Amino acid sequence: MERVQELTQKFVDYSKNLVNNVTERNIPLVTFLNDLLPEYYQFYNNVLAAFNQEAPAPISCGPNCGACCSTLVQISPLEAVNIWFHIKKEYTNEQLTRIFEQLQKRVNILNKISNFEKIDHDELCTLYLKQRIPCLFLTSDQNCSIHHFRPAICRNHHVVTPPEWCDDIEHIERVKIWRHPNLVSLDVLFQQKLSTYFIGVSSMGSMQQTLAMYYRFCP
């Protein structure tokens, strides 16, 4: 764990410097999304790779498994803008139209569930999970189509129990997640600071609602 702690501390310093650098030098959003955020995610991945080597059992996650991709993933406004930024460059108009349609369907379902009665966030997540609605970006062969610009929380989610347990919603509490806790809070802080700086808002929300809200901020 010594190496993980050392790398995590380096990441703390790096992310603080990055925030200062961006805000003090008025780095444009496009430059940040093109050059600096990919570097940040690369460093984030490196810390996670070291952390995962310390897992108590082999990590079960891998290609062609999207069992956790129907959970209510929380992202920042900046991550939503980043996803749109890459999608707009890489997707055809036809694909974009399909994404919008699928997004609207998911937002409607989510609104319906949350309006149904007063429920807290955990209950909302459980109810949404039970619908088994795959993430917008999950392909038919169960891979992430936005893998290189996926949100941080999707990177920091690994399980160390048999993969088939993840599909068994009735016994989902058996699943043991191996997640670097400091990276979650560090990343939320980073996302909130830079979301406020670039977009003027910092609140995290479900990927569906946040994507729907921040499309217009995409450069």
Ligand code: SF4
């Ligand atoms: S963005 Fe990718 S990894 Fe994250 S929930 Fe969607 S398909 Fe899964």
